[in-house]
Amino acid sequence: MTARLSEDDLIARFFAPLAGEGGLGLRDDAALLRPDPGHDLILTVDALVAGVHFFPDDPPGAVAVKALGVNVSDLAAKGASPAGFLLSLALPDEWTEPWLAAFAAGLGEAARAFACPLLGGDTVRANGPLSLSVTAVGQVPEGRMVRRAAARTGDRLCVTGTIGDAALGLDLRRGTDAPWMASLAEAERAFLLDRYLRPRPRVALGPVLREHARAAMDVSDGLAGDLAKMMRASSVSAVVDLSGVPLSAAARAALAAEARLMDRIVTGGDDYEILCAVPEANVPAFLAAGAAAGVPAAVIGTVVEGEGPPAFWDEGGERRFKRGSFSHF
Amino acid sequence: MTARLSEDDLIARFFAPLAGEGGLGLRDDAALLRPDPGHDLILTVDALVAGVHFFPDDPPGAVAVKALGVNVSDLAAKGASPAGFLLSLALPDEWTEPWLAAFAAGLGEAARAFACPLLGGDTVRANGPLSLSVTAVGQVPEGRMVRRAAARTGDRLCVTGTIGDAALGLDLRRGTDAPWMASLAEAERAFLLDRYLRPRPRVALGPVLREHARAAMDVSDGLAGDLAKMMRASSVSAVVDLSGVPLSAAARAALAAEARLMDRIVTGGDDYEILCAVPEANVPAFLAAGAAAGVPAAVIGTVVEGEGPPAFWDEGGERRFKRGSFSHF
Numbered sequence: 001m002t003a004r005l006s007e008d009d010l011i012a013r014f015f016a017p018l019a020g021e022g023g024l025g026l027r028d029d030a031a032l033l034r035p036d037p038g039h040d041l042i043l044t045v046d047a048l049v050a051g052v053h054f055f056p057d058d059p060p061g062a063v064a065v066k067a068l069g070v071n072v073s074d075l076a077a078k079g080a081s082p083a084g085f086l087l088s089l090a091l092p093d094e095w096t097e098p099w100l101a102a103f104a105a106g107l108g109e110a111a112r113a114f115a116c117p118l119l120g121g122d123t124v125r126a127n128g129p130l131s132l133s134v135t136a137v138g139q140v141p142e143g144r145m146v147r148r149a150a151a152r153t154g155d156r157l158c159v160t161g162t163i164g165d166a167a168l169g170l171d172l173r174r175g176t177d178a179p180w181m182a183s184l185a186e187a188e189r190a191f192l193l194d195r196y197l198r199p200r201p202r203v204a205l206g207p208v209l210r211e212h213a214r215a216a217m218d219v220s221d222g223l224a225g226d227l228a229k230m231m232r233a234s235s236v237s238a239v240v241d242l243s244g245v246p247l248s249a250a251a252r253a254a255l256a257a258e259a260r261l262m263d264r265i266v267t268g269g270d271d272y273e274i275l276c277a278v279p280e281a282n283v284p285a286f287l288a289a290g291a292a293a294g295v296p297a298a299v300i301g302t303v304v305e306g307e308g309p310p311a312f313w314d315e316g317g318e319r320r321f322k323r324g325s326f327s328h329f
Numbered sequence: 330m331t332a333r334l335s336e337d338d339l340i341a342r343f344f345a346p347l348a349g350e351g352g353l354g355l356r357d358d359a360a361l362l363r364p365d366p367g368h369d370l371i372l373t374v375d376a377l378v379a380g381v382h383f384f385p386d387d388p389p390g391a392v393a394v395k396a397l398g399v400n401v402s403d404l405a406a407k408g409a410s411p412a413g414f415l416l417s418l419a420l421p422d423e424w425t426e427p428w429l430a431a432f433a434a435g436l437g438e439a440a441r442a443f444a445c446p447l448l449g450g451d452t453v454r455a456n457g458p459l460s461l462s463v464t465a466v467g468q469v470p471e472g473r474m475v476r477r478a479a480a481r482t483g484d485r486l487c488v489t490g491t492i493g494d495a496a497l498g499l500d501l502r503r504g505t506d507a508p509w510m511a512s513l514a515e516a517e518r519a520f521l522l523d524r525y526l527r528p529r530p531r532v533a534l535g536p537v538l539r540e541h542a543r544a545a546m547d548v549s550d551g552l553a554g555d556l557a558k559m560m561r562a563s564s565v566s567a568v569v570d571l572s573g574v575p576l577s578a579a580a581r582a583a584l585a586a587e588a589r590l591m592d593r594i595v596t597g598g599d600d601y602e603i604l605c606a607v608p609e610a611n612v613p614a615f616l617a618a619g620a621a622a623g624v625p626a627a628v629i630g631t632v633v634e635g636e637g638p639p640a641f642w643d644e645g646g647e648r649r650f651k652r653g654s655f656s657h658f
Contacts, residue, residue: 008558027562028477029403029546030373030467035364044359045415045464047453074358086374088417088462124376128457133417135374135464138359148357217358229337233356 005097007123014104020084020117031119033084035139042080042138042145046070050092050129055173060099061106062197063132068107070220071136072114073201073272077218079146079210080138082116082203088133090126114203140210150215151234151277155303158213158286160202160273160295162248163223167268168261169196183257188250195248199272204293209276212286216276222267224321226275228309234277238310240301242266242319266312267321277303334426336452343433349413349446360448362413368468371409375399376462379421384502385458389428390435391526392461397436399549400465401443402530402601406547408475408539409467411445411532417462419455443532469539479544480563480606486630487542487615489531489602491577492552496597497590498525512586517579524577528601533622538605541615545605551596553650555604557638563606567639569630571595571648595641596650606632 005013011026022032035041048067050056072082087107091100111117116136140146169192172181181189201218209216215234219226223245231238242262247255255261274297278286283299290297301310312319334342340355351361364370377396379385401411416436420429440446445465469475498521501510510518530547538545544563548555552574560567571591576584584590603626607615612628619626630639641648 024476028407030371030407030409030474032474033370033372034471035370037366041362041364041370041466042359043362043415043448043464043466045417045449045451045462047417047419047451047462049419049453049456051456052454078357078359080359086372086464088374088376088464090376090378090460119372120374122374122376122462124378125381126457126460127378127380128455128460131419131455131457131460133374133376133451133462135372135415135417137370137372142363145359145361147353 010123014100015118015121018104018108018111018118020119022084023119026120031086033119033137038142039139040142040145042075042078042140043135044071044074045133045135047131047133049131056129058197060103064103064106065110065198067132067134068110068114068116069199069201069272071134072116072203073199073218073220075136075138076202076206077146077216077274078140079144079206080140081206082114083137083139084117084119085134085136086119087121089121089123090131091123092126092128092130114201144210146209146213146216148215148217148230149233151230151236151303152214153236153303153305154280155214155277156280156283156299157238157240157275157301157303158278158297158299159219159223159246159275160205160290160297162246162251163219163271163273164251164265164268165192165195165248166270167264168251168254169193170270180254180257180261184250184253188253191248191250196270201272202274202295205274205290205295208286208289208293212282212289213276213278216274219271219273219275220269222269223271223275224266230275231310236303237306237308238301238303240310240312242312242314244298244300246298339452343429344447344450347433347437347440347447349448351413352446352448355449360415362448362466365468367471369471369474371404371407371467371469371474372464373400373403374462374464376460378460379458387526389432393432393435394439394527396461396463397439397443397445398528398530398601400463401445401532402528402547402549404465404467405531405535406545406603407467407469408473408535409469410535411443412466412468413446413448414463414465415448416450418450418452419460420452421455421457421459443530473539475538475542475545477544477546477559478562480559480565480632481543482565482632482634483609484543484606484632485609485612485628486567486569486604486632487607487626487628488548488552488575488604489534489619489624489626491575491580492548492600492602493580493594493597494521494524494577495599496593497580497583498522499599509583509586509590513579513582517582520577520579525599530601531603531624534603534619534624537615537618537622541611541618542605542607545603548600548602548604549598551598552600552604553595559604560639565632566635566637567630567632569639569641571641571643573627573629575627592650
């Protein structure tokens with residue numbers, strides 16, 4: 001390679017322009033964050049590795065959106081409002097300035113869209129594939145974090161947006177052939193691909209969850225597995241009506257071509273929607289407040305006593321999903 | 330490989346036992362941190378990659394100490410007291426349970442020693458060498474963060490502990506031959522190696538810096554380069570008396586064998602000591618408070634007007650170090 005930028009130059013050129021007020025221009029040892037009085041901090045970290053969590057040739061801007069989005073999704077699920085993030089970026093030896101410029105541009109757009117400014121970071125040599133880790137910080141009024149383990153028998157289970165799009169988008173991205181793919185319109189394929197590439201964390205739902213939900217988590221590893229996790233953490237079980245799981249027009253079209261796709265839709269992952277348990281009396285207010293915030297949600301089932309995995313019902317009877325939860329290990 | 334732990338099992342076995350109160354047993358989407366009223370949060374992130382920042386066969390406990398220590402060192406330099414950390418860990422396919430157990434044990438010890446509990450994390454497949462990224466969070470009373478860019482003409486420059494040990498330890502760790510190595514006693518070699526392997530962040534100095542220093546940063550990329558950075562950020566320059574730079578007995582012995590080592594000592598990096606600018610009137614109180622906190626410090630020079638790189642003086646006259654600062658790029 002030709003002469004490269006120093007780490008300081010790289011930061012000054014690509015990342016300092018993105019830094020929020022607390023980032024101090026990325027020229028100090030650390031970032032500063034003044035929490036709002038009477039607020040708790042919510043912190044989360046997620047790492048992405050090229051070839052594991054995204055394709056090395058994914059658009060750099062989409063990699064940035066995903067890295068920030070999956071973390072902001074965790075904040076939203078806890079009822080938190082984003083306050084900022086730190087980025088740890090490990091670059092392979094063959095990194096290029098155009099890649100980094102596009103990545104930084106995408107990161108800046110995502111930071112603005114999610115109201116989550118860059119506070120600090122570290123850039124290192126990867127000695128392997130590109131990887132990145134984002135730590136996101138959010139705030140909730142003191143004591144108001146929405147927990148995963150707080151669901152109670154009788155609560156209704158709700159999920160935002162539509163489920164399964166990203167899993168189908170990943171299948172399209174992989175380029176394998178399946179009958180359902182040919183049956184979709186080009187716009188439907190593009191929609192599913194985009195749902196895989198660019199998660200849209202439900203930032204606007206944070207305050208709604210604090211107000212109306214009892215327990216919540218984000219759906220990142222598949223609805224079936226994540227629901228099982230939430231129920232186990234809460235020492236309860238669940239009954240889900242599969243016909244109530246909200247699907248996009250594209251997913252419905254795919255499902256019409258191949259009925260077996262329901263498994264993939266419910267276990268696939270990368271949805272970055274919110275799953276929550278809402279006390280029955282709060283359901284109408286929760287749905288109305290979500291809609292007012294631009295986040296549609298649907299009731300998919302009920303929390304029940306028990307310790308077993310959630311039961312999913314469709315016309316054919318009860319189904320249980322073996323694959324608990326997607327894991328990159 | 331044989332059947333492996335799931336990510337959840339891995340977290341439950343190795344990391345959940347380390348989690349502080351805000352970590353919620355690592356069983357939620359995110360961690361909770363309630364800042365002390367009237368305090369600012371200080372945040373920093375540093376990544377380490379096997380083969381770049383440490384040797385793949387370094388003791389796993391030392392890798393953990395370094396990953397947490399380099400971050401806690403940044404917090405201390407800002408006058409902050411540690412509040413907790415998040416760990417992002419990317420494991421190569423050939424990871425072993427004994428490695429991870431030793432790593433977790435070392436991480437737990439370091440977390441206790443630095444009073445910095447584990448709050449959360451993410452564990453992923455590295456698809457390359459092991460790498461890890463730590464985000465550490467600290468607190469300072471509102472408005473009291475010690476900045477890097479605040480040094481003023483006339484301030485005295487002070488540095489904690491001893492400089493250059495880790496650089497010499499790295500040379501020993503590399504196993505290359507140099508005349509000075511043979512001239513050291515075994516205990517001296519062991520001391521230098523340990524200084525490289527296990528940074529001891531100056532946690533106790535945080536409150537002392539807040540009280541007495543005007544500007545500070547930690548010395549991680551070499552004293553010469555980091556001083557140049559601090560002076561540039563503050564729009565000033567510096568004059569340093571090389572004979573005043575504090576050296577360990579082992580470094581003195583090495584220097585006695587090879588005078589040219591002074592360059593290595595001053596530019597080598599990985600010291601994780603604190604460099605600070607202290608108003609002249611505060612110097613006696615700063616040194617006394619540091620000593621009382623168990624952190625010895627020495628005066629090495631003075632902040633002067635100007636924009637050039639700091640001048641280092643020894644018996645031979647003025648020396649300037651070309652190599653600004655060590656960078657892994």
